[in-house]
Amino acid sequence: MLFRRIYQFLIVYIIGILLLLMIKTGLSLSDYVIPGVALIVETAGEVTKEYFFDVLNTLSVAVLGQALSIALAFTIGIAGRKSSWVGSFIKVTAYNIQAYPIVALAPIIFILLGDGFITRLLIASMICYFPLLLSVLGIMATPVEDIEHFYNVTGRMRWQLEVKIRAFENLSKLTTVISGSATLAMAGTIVGEFIAANAGIGYSIRIALYQSDLAKILVALFMIGIIISIYQGFLETIGEQIKTKWSISNGGEVL
């Protein structure tokens, strides 16, 4: 799982670099516009260590923001799973807010809170929260009729059991959604750092942008890609382990 993610990223990254080099060669562009391989390697040697810690800094905010989003999405998703007016209200609100590009609200947060950690965290959380909420709502609001019927007709159904049944039946979907939201959280944090931060890889990319240094940006993209691949692979592995443990520890077999 982990290595597959890294391979996939490396393939995409190498294809991207090759395309840039083809454009550079085809249009006879200078190293100032598109750097050559030698310059990219030289820049990597200079900034890799710094960017590595910058990406870790960004990732820490993204992870925190994602954790917040997951907790909030599950709380609201579970509360809104019923077809009561509260549930309908939550669903309609979530669908409507989802339709709006949340990233456009980032400047408001910057104006209200200034730059720094909280702003990055909030933007990261907001960007990955709504897609997560919609998925959790969709899963939690859909009855697993062939399992739930018995508990409903015998009066044994409790909300905890209902949530457990629906989560268990959709464990693969939930794992995919959560690992997918890691990318959104990372994107949200980087966007936050572009406009409102004094640390993180987004901030470093902004500086490289002002310097028109594409080599630095390419190195930053490489670091982001590798680290987010490792993080996503890690989340997927945890998801697989939860699935396996959930069945084995209860006298079952591997799913």
Place this chain on the structure above:
Amino acid sequence: MRLECNNLNFTYPGSRIAVINNLSFSMKNPGFNSLFGPSGVGKTSLAKMIANSNFKSNSDIVTEEIDTILYSYNLERLPGWSSTGKHLNKVTSPENQSLKEQLIEIFELNDVLDSRFSKLSMGQQNRMNLIRYLMQDFDLLIMDESLANVDEKLRETIILAIKELFSDKMFLYISHNLMEVSKFCSQILVFGKSPEKKECFVIEGQDCKKGYLLDKKLLDMTMLEIMNAF
């Protein structure tokens, strides 16, 4: 104990064809009764209506001494996070534990209590599902093809055991097995085939109990009567 339908009608929303058209019948006393007929004539719809408390509130469906109605069907599943034995324990009250053990023995499920539900064969799944319903408090249990995919010999053993162990309860057994229904059921509500000429008849079955001596002539007559009622 009485279950009665008076001029019951039902049409699914958006459909123009009535699934149940002016249906009236009465079934009395505890025992094994059946809903019989070809697919799509409204057996399951009727069963769901009987089990639905909203329908009991009007006069179309009348029950006497039947407070709790449970509806079970053959595609139900048990949750997959623990073994079937653990699930059964959870839904069985302490006073029913020995009955549960007895049923597990009769239903031949001892060997699969440590397995998860998805690892069971379809017949085992249906038997496991039926046991958990039998462990509940009920007056009328509707068994909608609850013994599908179970071999004939074991099905007979199970039906006879249920009739013996739950002699004070009423059962509505939905099955497509003409011989089985004729042999073991007391009253059989036979649904007509064509939706336009849909007429239903209640036919007396042989109601065989444990240790029965079958009169083949009578069984043939019941089966013929059912076939003619289609």
